Amino acid sequence: MSLLVLDRVGRRFGALQALSGISLSVEPGELRAIIGPNGAGKTTLFNLISGFFPPSEGSIVFAGETITAVNPAALVKRGIIRTFQITEIFLALSVHDNLRIAVETAMGLNLRPWISAATRAAVERRVEELAEIVRIAPKLHRIAGELSHGDQRVVEIGIVLAKSPKLLLLDEPTAGMGDEETNHMTDLIRRLNREQGITMLFVEHDMAIVFGIADRITVLDNGHMLAEGNAEEIAADPRVQSAYLGQAA
Numbered sequence: 060m061s062l063l064v065l066d067r068v069g070r071r072f073g074a075l076q077a078l079s080g081i082s083l084s085v086e087p088g089e090l091r092a093i094i095g096p097n098g099a100g101k102t103t104l105f106n107l108i109s110g111f112f113p114p115s116e117g118s119i120v121f122a123g124e125t126i127t128a129v130n131p132a133a134l135v136k137r138g139i140i141r142t143f144q145i146t147e148i149f150l151a152l153s154v155h156d157n158l159r160i161a162v163e164t165a166m167g168l169n170l171r172p173w174i175s176a177a178t179r180a181a182v183e184r185r186v187e188e189l190a191e192i193v194r195i196a197p198k199l200h201r202i203a204g205e206l207s208h209g210d211q212r213v214v215e216i217g218i219v220l221a222k223s224p225k226l227l228l229l230d231e232p233t234a235g236m237g238d239e240e241t242n243h244m245t246d247l248i249r250r251l252n253r254e255q256g257i258t259m260l261f262v263e264h265d266m267a268i269v270f271g272i273a274d275r276i277t278v279l280d281n282g283h284m285l286a287e288g289n290a291e292e293i294a295a296d297p298r299v300q301s302a303y304l305g306q307a308a
């Protein structure tokens with residue numbers, strides 16, 4: 060069974076048809092890139108899948124259940140987790156505290172007046188596990204605001220992992236990064252997909268990353284789905300070349 064199925068999904072903003080007729084399926088374990096020129100509808104697609112607003116037309120099914128009108132908080136509980144173009148972490152807190160708060164929230168502990176020693180130890184183990192997974196452990200006690208932009212985004216990935224995502228939506232995960240940070244993030248995305256088995260959709264403008272790691276690529280153009288396929292198919296598609304790749308070169 061596909062993890063995510065969009066059936067003829069569309070979204071209007073007043074007179075503007077931002078997306079129309081989008082039908083796509085994402086299989087469990089897939090690493091899918093969403094690409095397209097500015098204004099193609101990529102962010103709108105993420106907003107629909109993560110419940111920020113409902114589609115004007117069509118239906119969205121996640122893990123066999125219709126989620127077309129489900130709100131973002133409820134979707135997070137079901138495992139659809141999203142990161143934004145702007146990093147969302149507590150800059151004044153340490154990396155450890157950022158991860159700890161995320162773990163406590165995910166475990167439903169944040170409203171408890173006290174936490175037992177055993178639970179505290181479980182939280183600590185999970186924090187360390189997350190820090191190892193995203194490879195930020197050596198910087199665990201640094202203040203997040205003093206880290207590089209790339210490391211802050213890595214911490215953010217650790218925070219979203221605390222929520223045990225089944226479907227992770229990453230909006231421009233390497234935006235504003237230098238080569239080394241980009242390589243680290245790209246490697247992290249691939250590892251999370253391959254080793255943790257997390258299904259992912261990511262919006263990315265850097266074609267080297269898209270063609271380097273995506274299992275499949277969905278190309279949007281002007282609110283429509285222009286093409287879908289693996290890297291070879293997309294690179295060879297003349298419609299994609301003229302609508303997008305030619306323009307980007």
Ligand SMILES: Nc1ncnc2c1ncn2[C@@H]1O[C@H](COP(=O)(O)OP(=O)(O)OP(=O)(O)O)[C@@H](O)[C@H]1O
Pocket residue numbers: 072075077095096097098099100101102103104
């Ligand atoms: N909340 C909104 N209200 C009105 N128009 C919107 C809204 N969100 C998006 N749009 C419009 O919908 C179209 C698609 O925008 P969207 O942000 O989804 O494109 P995008 O592919 O993510 O672009 P970019 O690569 O520049 O981020 C654009 O014309 C945009 O102006």
